[in-house]
Amino acid sequence: MSGGHPPPAQPGLHKFRKLNMRIFAKVPNINFMAQRKTGLWVSSLLSVGVLLLLLFRSLNFGIDFTGGVLVEVVYPQTVELDAVRQDLGAGGYANAIVQYFGGSNDVLIRLAPEDKSNSAAISSKVLQALGAEQKGVQLRRIEFVGPQVGDELTVNGSLAMLFAFIGIALYIMFRFEWKFAVGAIAALIHDALMVLGFLSLFQVEFDLTTLAAILALIGYSNNETIVIFDRVRENLINQRKGTIYEVVNLSVNQTLLRSVITHVTTLLVCTALYLLGGPSVHSFAISMIVGVIVATYSSIYVSTGLAIVLGVSREDLLPPKEKEIDEMP
Amino acid sequence: MQPYATWKYVVLILVMLLGAVYAAPNLYGEDPAVQITRVSGDPLPADFGELVGKTLTAEGITPALSELESQQWIVRLGDETAQLKTADALKRELGNDYVVALNLASKTPTWLRKLGAKPMTLGLDLRGGVHFLLEVDIDDVKKKAVERYLNDLPAFLRKEDIRYVGRHQSADAVLLDFAEADKLDAARKALAREYPELALNVPTATPLTLEARMSDQEAKRIVDFAVKQNLTTLRNRVNQLGVAEPLVQRQGQNRIVVQLPGVQDTTRVKDLLGATATLEYRAVDDGDANGAAATGVVPVGTELFYTRNGHRPVLLKKDVIAAGSQLTDAQSTVDQDGSPAVSVTLDGGAAKKMFEFTEKNVGKPMAVLFKEREVVTNYNAKGEPIREHRDVEEVISIATIRGVFGKRFQTTGLQSKEAYDLAVLLRSGALAAPVDIVEERTVGPSLGADNIRRGFQAAVLGLTLVMVFMIVYYRVFGFFAIAALVLNIVLIIAGLSILQATLTMPGIAGMVLTMGIAVDANVLIYERIREELRDGETPHAAIEAGYDRAFLTIADANVTVLIGTVVLFALGAGPVKGFAITLALGILTSQFTAIVGSRSLAYLVFAKRKLKDLPIW
Numbered sequence: 038m039s040g041g042h043p044p045p046a047q048p049g050l051h052k053f054r055k056l057n058m059r060i061f062a063k064v065p066n067i068n069f070m071a072q073r074k075t076g077l078w079v080s081s082l083l084s085v086g087v088l089l090l091l092l093f094r095s096l097n098f099g100i101d102f103t104g105g106v107l108v109e110v111v112y113p114q115t116v117e118l119d120a121v122r123q124d125l126g127a128g129g130y131a132n133a134i135v136q137y138f139g140g141s142n143d144v145l146i147r148l149a150p151e152d153k154s155n156s157a158a159i160s161s162k163v164l165q166a167l168g169a170e171q172k173g174v175q176l177r178r179i180e181f182v183g184p185q186v187g188d189e190l191t192v193n194g195s196l197a198m199l200f201a202f203i204g205i206a207l208y209i210m211f212r213f214e215w216k217f218a219v220g221a222i223a224a225l226i227h228d229a230l231m232v233l234g235f236l237s238l239f240q241v242e243f244d245l246t247t248l249a250a251i252l253a254l255i256g257y258s259n260n261e262t263i264v265i266f267d268r269v270r271e272n273l274i275n276q277r278k279g280t281i282y283e284v285v286n287l288s289v290n291q292t293l294l295r296s297v298i299t300h301v302t303t304l305l306v307c308t309a310l311y312l313l314g315g316p317s318v319h320s321f322a323i324s325m326i327v328g329v330i331v332a333t334y335s336s337i338y339v340s341t342g343l344a345i346v347l348g349v350s351r352e353d354l355l356p357p358k359e360k361e362i363d364e365m366p
Numbered sequence: 367m368q369p370y371a372t373w374k375y376v377v378l379i380l381v382m383l384l385g386a387v388y389a390a391p392n393l394y395g396e397d398p399a400v401q402i403t404r405v406s407g408d409p410l411p412a413d414f415g416e417l418v419g420k421t422l423t424a425e426g427i428t429p430a431l432s433e434l435e436s437q438q439w440i441v442r443l444g445d446e447t448a449q450l451k452t453a454d455a456l457k458r459e460l461g462n463d464y465v466v467a468l469n470l471a472s473k474t475p476t477w478l479r480k481l482g483a484k485p486m487t488l489g490l491d492l493r494g495g496v497h498f499l500l501e502v503d504i505d506d507v508k509k510k511a512v513e514r515y516l517n518d519l520p521a522f523l524r525k526e527d528i529r530y531v532g533r534h535q536s537a538d539a540v541l542l543d544f545a546e547a548d549k550l551d552a553a554r555k556a557l558a559r560e561y562p563e564l565a566l567n568v569p570t571a572t573p574l575t576l577e578a579r580m581s582d583q584e585a586k587r588i589v590d591f592a593v594k595q596n597l598t599t600l601r602n603r604v605n606q607l608g609v610a611e612p613l614v615q616r617q618g619q620n621r622i623v624v625q626l627p628g629v630q631d632t633t634r635v636k637d638l639l640g641a642t643a644t645l646e647y648r649a650v651d652d653g654d655a656n657g658a659a660a661t662g663v664v665p666v667g668t669e670l671f672y673t674r675n676g677h678r679p680v681l682l683k684k685d686v687i688a689a690g691s692q693l694t695d696a697q698s699t700v701d702q703d704g705s706p707a708v709s710v711t712l713d714g715g716a717a718k719k720m721f722e723f724t725e726k727n728v729g730k731p732m733a734v735l736f737k738e739r740e741v742v743t744n745y746n747a748k749g750e751p752i753r754e755h756r757d758v759e760e761v762i763s764i765a766t767i768r769g770v771f772g773k774r775f776q777t778t779g780l781q782s783k784e785a786y787d788l789a790v791l792l793r794s795g796a797l798a799a800p801v802d803i804v805e806e807r808t809v810g811p812s813l814g815a816d817n818i819r820r821g822f823q824a825a826v827l828g829l830t831l832v833m834v835f836m837i838v839y840y841r842v843f844g845f846f847a848i849a850a851l852v853l854n855i856v857l858i859i860a861g862l863s864i865l866q867a868t869l870t871m872p873g874i875a876g877m878v879l880t881m882g883i884a885v886d887a888n889v890l891i892y893e894r895i896r897e898e899l900r901d902g903e904t905p906h907a908a909i910e911a912g913y914d915r916a917f918l919t920i921a922d923a924n925v926t927v928l929i930g931t932v933v934l935f936a937l938g939a940g941p942v943k944g945f946a947i948t949l950a951l952g953i954l955t956s957q958f959t960a961i962v963g964s965r966s967l968a969y970l971v972f973a974k975r976k977l978k979d980l981p982i983w
């Protein structure tokens with residue numbers, strides 16, 4: 038962070054007039070940290086709530102994780118789901134879940150995982166049962182995931198989240214300090230939990246792409262925290278007045294506008310994905326949208342708030358050299 | 367304000383040019399094409415072009431272009447109807463020695479191709495096709511190996527004249543009981559000599575029992591062999607399917623990925639993947655094979671076959687010396703003289719029979735007969751395709767017996783490619799370990815096309831929204847950010863094309879997401895500039911400070927997103943890997959475009975002007 042620009046010599050009055058023309062011309066002065074304890078309490082309660090929700094309602098796992106067979110077909114004209122169920126029943130798949138997918142001629146058929154013996158042949162048999170060839174039914178996709186592959190993905194997915202947390206924590210400890218790392222990780226877990234809670238509450242399908250969204254989100258949400266921490270450090274170095282509490286409040290206020298704007302752009306693209314990207318990226322877009330909104334809150338109250346509660350101090354952040362200079366006069 | 371260093375502009379322009387060149391092939395679109403290769407993998411004959419030309423003329427098809435492109439013959443056609451007609455005609459004309467596949471050939475001009483520029487490959491979710499994940503049954507492989515030892519070890523001890531009183535099998539070991547300790551010791555020594563791959567020990571509870579277990583190394587080797595064997599078999603079969611750019615690849619210890627772009631008929635693929643092959647070692651009869659082939663009268667006790675190479679008739683005795691299921695290993699190696707050879711290992715039963723046979727037949731020829739049951743597509747009188755099972759029986763090797771051998775022997779006198787091919791064939795004819803399909807993903811062509819359309823539309827809408835927002839909010843600086851963003855997208859596409867990474871639907875989502883995240887760097891910078899202005903800095907100083915101070919923050923923030931993508935990449939299942947690559951690439955390039963790119967523009971526009979204020983809200 039290089040500095041050293043000569044201070045401006047502009048007349049104060051002129052500056053004032055000019056700047057007033059800007060939107061959000063002033064740094065907002067909201068005392069965010071005043072509610073830090075309330076914020077932490079609310080977040081903790083919400084997290085517990087989500088955990089209970091996950092425990093009792095669970096996630097609507099897609100076949101990527103559960104294993105099973107999924108067949109999507111398009112009929113040449115509108116089709117009644119009962120007719121499809123009848124065809125399937127006659128073919129020996131009475132317990133198939135049949136639903137419309139996007140339109141009344143687009144049908145999604147799901148079958149629970151069976152024992153692994155020859156389950157790959159199921160998809161072919163389903164098409165046969167539907168009378169695909171005679172009725173001009175067009176195959177859109179078949180997905181078959183063996184139970185063992187699904188189980189592995191569940192394990193690997195959980196591990197992936199864990200490694201992402203650890204990697205980010207190490208990086209923040211290296212760049213900042215452990216109290217901040219704790220705050221950042223708490224915020225990440227908080228964000229991931231809130232998104233999972235949302236997905237569970239509305240029973241949005243959780244597939245591999247959703248997991249990808251959550252992992253991307255973990256990196257992205259941390260973005261916020263880092264920007265605030267960076268500013269806290271800078272302000273601590275530059276301003277020797279003010280308590281840590283005031284410096285943090287100032288930093289949050291200074292970066293607030295930037296957070297809002299970035300989130301607006303990210304929300305814009307995610308909305309575009311949600312509206313036009315088609316069903317295969319729905320859960321991805323939804324998770325991102327929820328995550329981005331939650332991340333704004335958590336970067337202020339969870340990560341920064343927790344760092345303060347943990348007692349982060351001026352000395353924690355100042356590089357040793359600068360500290361010597363500070364103490365010299 | 368210092369002008370921005372010239373070399374930075376030079377770097378920026380170079381990067382822009384490189385990006386444009388390598389992203390360009392994606393703009394040219396594709397021709398429907400027919401792609402022809404040889405099943406054997408050999409180069410095409412010199413006069414192949416004439417043959418193709420004649421066939422096409424006979425059918426009244428005029429190709430747009432028909433030429434050799436990187437060892438494949440590519441016939442480019444105007445439309446899909448002509449493509450199908452051409453493929454059918456060529457399949458009929460060329461027979462089963464050639465792979466005739468439908469493909470889409472990029473229209474990238476030659477000068478670009480010479481620079482190594484190629485379009486991105488599309489994932490199966492975008493172009494349609496099937497994906498199978500197959501798993502080799504390791505437990506079965508190990509169980510069979512133990513069963514083989516259960517026969518082999520006692521047979522060996524009998525030959526060595528060491529008496530045992532009982533044999534049985536525990537989970538993964540062979541147990542041999544002896545009456546006396548010195549018999550056990552003798553057996554242990556003899557077995558250690560003959561079967562170095564076995565770990566031998568005596569359980570303390572039963573001092574008269576010898577436990578023989580495959581060493582971990584040996585267990586790993588047989589699993590490896592089984593997987594490799596399946597790989598080669600699958601590759602051979604996939605070749606017969608006539609698929610352009612098939613992928614047959616090992617994944618992890620015991621899994622095989624098969625990806626067939628463009629294939630829809632999964633039933634047929636499953637049939638083919640499940641086809642069985644075997645082989646037989648048989649004695650060559652010295653009767654008149656040519657005469658038998660001409661008259662159709664075959665001497666008693668023999669059968670007439672043809673060689674795979676050259677289609678020469680051969681008479682083989684009906685008696686089978688060793689069958690594929692008894693072959694435990696086949697490797698191409700070099701013999702003592704350093705010339706290419708194939709070394710073969712048989713199990714106990716076959717080794718005994720081979721020993722007895724070679725003892726009496728030194729100097730006489732012995733042949734390997736390869737049998738495969740495959741599904742082929744033929745055409746009836748109306749030109750409609752009919753799927754039929756066909757039994758292929760071909761002689762793949764004839765060699766003179768040079769000495770008496772049993773368990774292990776070598777076939778020599780081969781060229782190195784011949785040795786390699788023979789080993790591959792022997793392996794694919796050996797008893798294949800059972801394979802299960804553990805994952806299948808089929809995407810129909812209409813869904814693939816829909817996905818591309820949706821992804822494109824979402825990207826355009828996302829880009830437009832971000833553009834409008836940035837320009838309304840930041841005015842001139844918004845334009846800089848948008849210019850940087852567009853360059854970023856070009857660089858992502860160029861990067862994906864250079865890496866030949868696969869573009870998937872989640873990959874497109876990653877690209878769209880990058881648009882949102884990449885402007886973050888510019889937002890950080892611009893907000894900083896506004897702050898500096900607020901604090902009373904001059905516009906020039908504010909620009910400089912904004913860019914300088916935001917750099918590290920942006921880098922820090924990007925690193926954490928990268929950590930997430932790296933983990934995601936390591937988790938790596940197909941489409942999600944595409945997402946990770948796209949996002950990672952987008953973040954790396956954004957660090958360049960958002961900072962260097964937009965800064966260059968800002969300096970270009972503002973450095974030489976006198977400014978009272980900046981047009982930034």
